[in-house]
Amino acid sequence: MKATAWMGRDSVKVVDVPEPKIMSPRDAIVKISTTAICGSDLHLYHGYLPAMRKGDILGHEFLGEVVEVGPEVGNLKVGDRVVVPFPIACGRCRSCRQGLFSVCENSNPNAGFAEKLLGHSPAGVFGYSHLTGGYAGGQAEYARVPFADVGPLKVPDDVPDDQAVLLADVFPTGYMGAEMCDIQPGDVVAVWGAGPVGLLAAASARLLGADRVIVIDRYPYRLRLAEQHAGAEVLNYEQVDVLDALNELTAGRGPDACIDAVGLESHHDNPALYAYDRTKQAVRVETERPFALRQAILACRSGGVVSVVGAYGGFVDKFPMGALMNRSLIMRTGQCHVQRYTRPLLERIRRGEIDPSFVISHRLPLKDAPKGYKIFQKKQDDCTKVVLKV
Amino acid sequence: MDRVDGVVLPELDGARPNTGLSRSLGLLSLALGVGALVAPDVLARWTGLDDSPQARAALPAIGLRELAPAAGLLRARHPGWWTGSRVAGDAMDLTLLGRALADRCGERRRRVAVTTAVIAGITVVDVIATLRATRARKARERLIRMTVAVTVNTPASEAYRFWRDVENLPRFMTHLAAVRATDLRRSHWIARGPAGRRIEWDAEIVDDQPNRSIAWRSLPGTRVPNAGRVRFVPLPADRGTEVRVQLGYAPPAGGLGRAVAKLFGEEPEQQVRDDLRRFKQVLETGDVVRSDGSPDGISVRQQLHQRPAQPLPTGPRR
Numbered sequence: 292m293k294a295t296a297w298m299g300r301d302s303v304k305v306v307d308v309p310e311p312k313i314m315s316p317r318d319a320i321v322k323i324s325t326t327a328i329c330g331s332d333l334h335l336y337h338g339y340l341p342a343m344r345k346g347d348i349l350g351h352e353f354l355g356e357v358v359e360v361g362p363e364v365g366n367l368k369v370g371d372r373v374v375v376p377f378p379i380a381c382g383r384c385r386s387c388r389q390g391l392f393s394v395c396e397n398s399n400p401n402a403g404f405a406e407k408l409l410g411h412s413p414a415g416v417f418g419y420s421h422l423t424g425g426y427a428g429g430q431a432e433y434a435r436v437p438f439a440d441v442g443p444l445k446v447p448d449d450v451p452d453d454q455a456v457l458l459a460d461v462f463p464t465g466y467m468g469a470e471m472c473d474i475q476p477g478d479v480v481a482v483w484g485a486g487p488v489g490l491l492a493a494a495s496a497r498l499l500g501a502d503r504v505i506v507i508d509r510y511p512y513r514l515r516l517a518e519q520h521a522g523a524e525v526l527n528y529e530q531v532d533v534l535d536a537l538n539e540l541t542a543g544r545g546p547d548a549c550i551d552a553v554g555l556e557s558h559h560d561n562p563a564l565y566a567y568d569r570t571k572q573a574v575r576v577e578t579e580r581p582f583a584l585r586q587a588i589l590a591c592r593s594g595g596v597v598s599v600v601g602a603y604g605g606f607v608d609k610f611p612m613g614a615l616m617n618r619s620l621i622m623r624t625g626q627c628h629v630q631r632y633t634r635p636l637l638e639r640i641r642r643g644e645i646d647p648s649f650v651i652s653h654r655l656p657l658k659d660a661p662k663g664y665k666i667f668q669k670k671q672d673d674c675t676k677v678v679l680k681v
Numbered sequence: 682m683d684r685v686d687g688v689v690l691p692e693l694d695g696a697r698p699n700t701g702l703s704r705s706l707g708l709l710s711l712a713l714g715v716g717a718l719v720a721p722d723v724l725a726r727w728t729g730l731d732d733s734p735q736a737r738a739a740l741p742a743i744g745l746r747e748l749a750p751a752a753g754l755l756r757a758r759h760p761g762w763w764t765g766s767r768v769a770g771d772a773m774d775l776t777l778l779g780r781a782l783a784d785r786c787g788e789r790r791r792r793v794a795v796t797t798a799v800i801a802g803i804t805v806v807d808v809i810a811t812l813r814a815t816r817a818r819k820a821r822e823r824l825i826r827m828t829v830a831v832t833v834n835t836p837a838s839e840a841y842r843f844w845r846d847v848e849n850l851p852r853f854m855t856h857l858a859a860v861r862a863t864d865l866r867r868s869h870w871i872a873r874g875p876a877g878r879r880i881e882w883d884a885e886i887v888d889d890q891p892n893r894s895i896a897w898r899s900l901p902g903t904r905v906p907n908a909g910r911v912r913f914v915p916l917p918a919d920r921g922t923e924v925r926v927q928l929g930y931a932p933p934a935g936g937l938g939r940a941v942a943k944l945f946g947e948e949p950e951q952q953v954r955d956d957l958r959r960f961k962q963v964l965e966t967g968d969v970v971r972s973d974g975s976p977d978g979i980s981v982r983q984q985l986h987q988r989p990a991q992p993l994p995t996g997p998r999r
Binding site: 294296308309310311312314315316317344345346347348363381383384385388396397398399400401402403415418421424425426427428435437438 | 832834920921951954955958961962965966967968969970971972973974975976978979987988989990991992993994
């Protein structure tokens with residue numbers, strides 16, 4: 292079958308690989324029809340997350356038809372159209388029972404390795420390095436889905452692929468970012484990053500009752516999407532001082548909640564400050580460039596919530612712990628526990644409360660995956676989200 | 682914990698296995714030493730040395746010499762060292778007796794000869810005790826022990842039941858090819874060695890407390906003596922069960938020892954940790970968790986030499 296493989300830094304290739312097979316009784320094989328490139332795939336593309344091997348199949352957002360099920364998968368049958376959550380979760384450990392699917396205690400066969408870096412291991416993830424299990428990803432014609440009795444959600448015919456595929460990651464991730472803000476009537480929510488997750492976090496904040504939503508980015512075409520689809524006020528950090536502007540917009544209070552939807556490859560309009568962290572990252576003294584996170588903490592109103600859904604992998608420098616502690620801030624974070632959100636968010640889509648597919652800018656055939664990575668990386672052609680059709 | 686080790690690993694732990702012999706030798710030293718100090722004349726007469734003033738003068742000194750190993754052996758510390766010192770003393774005594782034998786005749790010569798024979802016999806016992814103690818010390822030095830634990834989200838009874846059926850063990854202990862229960866307590870174990878070499882032994886359950894603890898050890902004569910205990914500690918408020926494992930094994934010296942060392946890798950404790958992870962996976966999810974990069978499930982060595990995250994060409998190696 293054809294599959295998108297990581298070939299080294301800034302290089303992916305569509306290659307021929309064997310088709311996956313059932314390896315455990317709770318597996319299913321899915322024939323993929325729609326898959327997507329995630330912003331976090333760009334971190335892998337850029338070589339910022341450790342433990343990638345040449346030839347690893349990428350992709351953790353995919354939807355398709357069940358073509359084979361293991362003997363213990365009672366809830367799915369061949370022919371079902373399913374969307375598959377990106378974290379692999381057993382559904383039986385204590386974390387899963389508590390709904391913390393992205394920290395499943397069993398699904399990462401390389402847990403010992405992850406513990407060395409992270410203390411304890413998170414769940415396995417499709418196509419997301421050997422640190423999270425070494426699972427082949429879904430930017431391919433077929434994928435093996437472990438614990439298929441827990442993760443995949445059957446998608447009704449009235450929900451198109453382009454909406455449903457976003458339930459694998461970006462919509463639930465953005466939604467969880469907003470949910471962690473514990474939004475109260477009258478709240479102002481600021482979102483750093485107008486990529487698909489940031490845009491959907493902004494839209495979700497609206498759904499959850501935020502009075503005002505402010506989105507911060509540097510690409511005007513993305514900020515326009517925030518205005519149009521999330522009713523957001525926008526700030527271009529290349530044009531304004533973000534902290535001043537947020538104080539101005541909130542008459543000195545600061546946003547009640549701040550969402551970091553940027554993660555470890557943040558940018559800064561001050562070239563010297565950018566160069567400082569970029570250099571340390573290049574020589575691997577720190578693994579992240581946490582400008583957005585630092586700013587979100589400083590901006591947040593005292594006693595407010597800083598919600599982090601942007602992806603981080605290792606260590607940050609100059610973390611403003613003093614602000615967090617002295618101003619009673621609450622920091623909440625996590626890889627999205629997607630399995631918790633797929634069903635309720637599917638219902639919100641079906642009720643017409645939201646159409647998340649506004650984030651999709653490009654639809655390409657699978658064979659053009661390398662081109663998809665390139666335009667997404669370079670933000671060419673007003674690229675926000677690339678969906679691949681198999 | 683230490684008490685448990687004492688129960689489980691008697692042949693591997695401490696000086697206890699040899700205490701019988703070294704205690705006897707200690708008592709013999711004590712008796713000889715005190716006798717030679719208190720009643721040198723009697724001893725001299727018995728041994729046929731009562732005609733020599735030098736011999737009578739030397740006897741209390743020899744008695745003093747005996748008291749040091751007596752104290753050492755009775756305290757059971759470093760038995761090999763003390764039995765060794767006894768062997769040296771024996772050699773000295775035999776030399777002296779050899780001379781005494783040469784210039785005596787009649788009844789005294791007979792007594793010296795008997796004494797020499799007795800000392801020679803004791804020398805043999807001392808040499809055996811020394812060799813044994815040295816071997817035990819070397820085995821103790823090679824003894825590898827570990828304590829590892831995992832928390833499982835099942836009741837203690839379920840975890841106990843799975844483990845108590847020893848034929849389940851190879852499902853999560855990857856170095857085992859098979860375990861066959863021969864009766865309720867005894868079982869035959871086959872471990873996978875490097876280069877297709879197999880290591881087999883018999884083991885028995887020495888302590889079985891339903892839903893709480895199981896202790897087992899290899900039967901005498903095993904080339905790689907080993908033993909272990911697993912305890913199942915229920916957590917409050919439905920938080921599952923702590924599974925705490927103690928293991929010990931003594932790889933032999935030489936080629937087999939190197940094979941065993943290779944089998945367990947550089948970090949034997951990490952391997953047992955992985956075994957427990959797999960135990961948790963099998964117990965909670967029903968199978969070992971496999972990915973394309975780690976098709977046989979968790980393993981530290983696998984993590985260092987992962988295949989790319991691509992489907993296997995021929996399906997998993999079961």
